[in-house]
Amino acid sequence: MPKVLISDAMDPRAAQIFRERGLEVDEITGKTKDELIAIIGDYDGLAIRSSTKVTKEVLAAATNLKVVGRAGIGVDNVDIPAASAQGVVVMNTPFGNSITTAEHAIALMFALARDLPEADKSTQAGKWEKNRFMGVEVTGKTLGLIGAGNIGSIVADRALGLKMKVVAYDPFLTPERAVEMGVEKATLDELLAKADFITLHTPLTDSTRNILSAENLAKTKKGVRIINCARGGLIDEAALKAALDSGHVAGAALDVFVTEPAKESPLFGTPGFISTPHLGASTNEAQVNVAIQVAEQMADYLMTGGVTNGLNVPSLSAEDAPKVKPYLALAEKLGSLVGQLAHDNLTKIAVELEGAAAELNSKPITGAVLAGLMRVYSDTVNMVNAPFLAKERGLEVREVRNDREGDYHTLIRVSVQTAQGERSVAGTLFANKEPRLVEIFGIKVEADLDGQMLYVVNEDAPGFIGRLGTTLGEAGVNIGTFHLGRRAAGGEAVLLLSVDQSVKPTLDKVQALPGVKTVKALSF
Ligand SMILES: NC(=O)C1=CN([C@@H]2O[C@H](COP(=O)(O)OP(=O)(O)OC[C@H]3O[C@@H](n4cnc5c(N)ncnc54)[C@H](O)[C@@H]3O)[C@@H](O)[C@H]2O)C=CC1
Numbered sequence: 001m002p003k004v005l006i007s008d009a010m011d012p013r014a015a016q017i018f019r020e021r022g023l024e025v026d027e028i029t030g031k032t033k034d035e036l037i038a039i040i041g042d043y044d045g046l047a048i049r050s051s052t053k054v055t056k057e058v059l060a061a062a063t064n065l066k067v068v069g070r071a072g073i074g075v076d077n078v079d080i081p082a083a084s085a086q087g088v089v090v091m092n093t094p095f096g097n098s099i100t101t102a103e104h105a106i107a108l109m110f111a112l113a114r115d116l117p118e119a120d121k122s123t124q125a126g127k128w129e130k131n132r133f134m135g136v137e138v139t140g141k142t143l144g145l146i147g148a149g150n151i152g153s154i155v156a157d158r159a160l161g162l163k164m165k166v167v168a169y170d171p172f173l174t175p176e177r178a179v180e181m182g183v184e185k186a187t188l189d190e191l192l193a194k195a196d197f198i199t200l201h202t203p204l205t206d207s208t209r210n211i212l213s214a215e216n217l218a219k220t221k222k223g224v225r226i227i228n229c230a231r232g233g234l235i236d237e238a239a240l241k242a243a244l245d246s247g248h249v250a251g252a253a254l255d256v257f258v259t260e261p262a263k264e265s266p267l268f269g270t271p272g273f274i275s276t277p278h279l280g281a282s283t284n285e286a287q288v289n290v291a292i293q294v295a296e297q298m299a300d301y302l303m304t305g306g307v308t309n310g311l312n313v314p315s316l317s318a319e320d321a322p323k324v325k326p327y328l329a330l331a332e333k334l335g336s337l338v339g340q341l342a343h344d345n346l347t348k349i350a351v352e353l354e355g356a357a358a359e360l361n362s363k364p365i366t367g368a369v370l371a372g373l374m375r376v377y378s379d380t381v382n383m384v385n386a387p388f389l390a391k392e393r394g395l396e397v398r399e400v401r402n403d404r405e406g407d408y409h410t411l412i413r414v415s416v417q418t419a420q421g422e423r424s425v426a427g428t429l430f431a432n433k434e435p436r437l438v439e440i441f442g443i444k445v446e447a448d449l450d451g452q453m454l455y456v457v458n459e460d461a462p463g464f465i466g467r468l469g470t471t472l473g474e475a476g477v478n479i480g481t482f483h484l485g486r487r488a489a490g491g492e493a494v495l496l497l498s499v500d501q502s503v504k505p506t507l508d509k510v511q512a513l514p515g516v517k518t519v520k521a522l523s524f
């Protein structure tokens with residue numbers, strides 16, 4: 001039974017769903033890196049929020065891990081390239097906490113506009129400082145939105161409802177989408193010059209790190225108020241402190257910090273500065289949403305192979321997963337056959353889906369072909385890391401769909417470019433579930449690719465099969481099944497035999513038989 005570790009505080013519904021779906025689950029939060037490394041090897045799945053850091057080191061110790069599920073949006077605490085290289089799927093829940101986070105940004109905007117935390121502190125201290133607190137209205141003001149994705153567009157919608165003008169900077173925002181959202185598309189400099197409030201809603205990337213740098217803060221309107229509910233690192237914290245101290249920036253509200261947990265910061269205690277401890281996603285509703293979603297997604301993957309919201313692997317719905325599963329088995333066998341037969345100097349590979357197969361999501365099928373192919377080099381390869389490994393090796397991968405049905409109602413053909421020219425193999429599913437090879441290097445031959453096999457290419461000539469049978473028999477090798485195909489009578493013939501004992505010690509004898517061109521021991 002697969003085992004899941006929940007390592008950050010999560011709504012109890014997550015554990016409940018894991019158990020209902022037949023998984024074992026442990027909830028162990030607050031572990032140090034070393035404590036996590038000591039236990040992670042036991043688990044197939046790891047469910048996290050933002051506190052657990054899934055580093056290369058943690059992944060290296062996670063020898064059984066198949067999936068990391070992020071109950072939330074940001075995955076900057078997960079080393080995705082390392083997870084991919086190790087074949088671990090990383091998934092998040094991109095929508096479950098977005099309304100809640102947008103509402104937090106709006107809450108912080110009002111807190112800044114009316115200095116609510118300071119007014120509260122003063123009132124509860126019995127001071128009744130009615131004249132000290134003079135706020136600003138938001139109506140009619142301009143909100144500068146940096147990042148107009150999922151959360152940014154909800155913030156924009158709420159701000160428009162508050163009768164604000166919204167100016168948005170997002171390189172991926174199309175003019176049409178800006179019109180649909182009711183916002184003005186702007187350059188960053190235009191936004192900085194116009195905004196009375198600025199709110200950030202981008203991930204932390206090389207292009208967004210310090211997007212509010214000292215230089216850009218200097219381009220803002222005097223008296224601007226800034227909100228960051230996205231990621232620490234989007235604002236240069238030292239420059240922000242200086243701008244607050246000088247009075248250029250009237251207020252700033254940060255939910256996120258460069259270093260978290262932020263137990264100390266030069267910003268703390270600065271007039272006009274408000275902070276919350278990464279609470280953007282912390283509402284009952286959002287936490288129930290993300291806990292349910294992440295548990296369902298992870299359970300789907302561990303129990304059925306379905307992938308939803310995969311960040312390093314194509315999505316495959318739990319409904320489609322059972323349909324695709326037999327194709328994955330076929331694809332992996334065909335990839336493996338090609339890998340075992342022609343693995344020298346592979347430069348290009350094409351995966352062609354024909355008939356019913358052409359209706360399916362091709363990405364996982366291609367991933368499985370590559371996994372089969374690359375397993376010749378490494379036994380830790382799977383459909384998650386295979387595409388990355390293939391890219392690393394400079395293998396050019398092409399996918400082709402062919403809606404028409406040929407001789408078979410469904411077919412996968414794998415063609416590779418080798419030093420000897422193009423080679424292709426093809427397979428189908430019998431009864432929609434049993435993988436069957438139907439063609440090898442242009443020769444029709446039907447075979448189950450299973451267990452230990454012997455592959456022989458020879459000149460079609462009378463008596464050959466008898467001699468081969470005798471040679472194997474004398475070596476104590478029992479033949480299970482026997483599959484034969486040939487280009488034309490007397491031409492090149494292919495033999496695929498399943499065998500009960502290893503044929504490796506007998507390969508030289510088979511190779512020495514008259515008419516034999518190629519001999520290989522295969523295993524599936
Ligand atoms: N404080 C909290 O508790 C929470 C924080 N977040 C964070 O909020 C952020 C936004 O989340 P979503 O809206 O769901 O993401 P999203 O991916 O839907 O939107 C991000 C937007 O940023 C834009 N963008 C990327 N590079 C940009 C650049 N250089 N300049 C301007 N825009 C750029 C993208 O085009 C995209 O439209 C993420 O970093 C996420 O981790 C999300 C949930 C809770």
Ligand SMILES: O=C(O)C(=O)COP(=O)(O)O
Pocket residue numbers: 049050051071072073074075097278279280281282
């Ligand atoms: O979903 C996100 O990106 C968040 O930042 C929320 O973080 P949390 O799950 O509250 O630790």
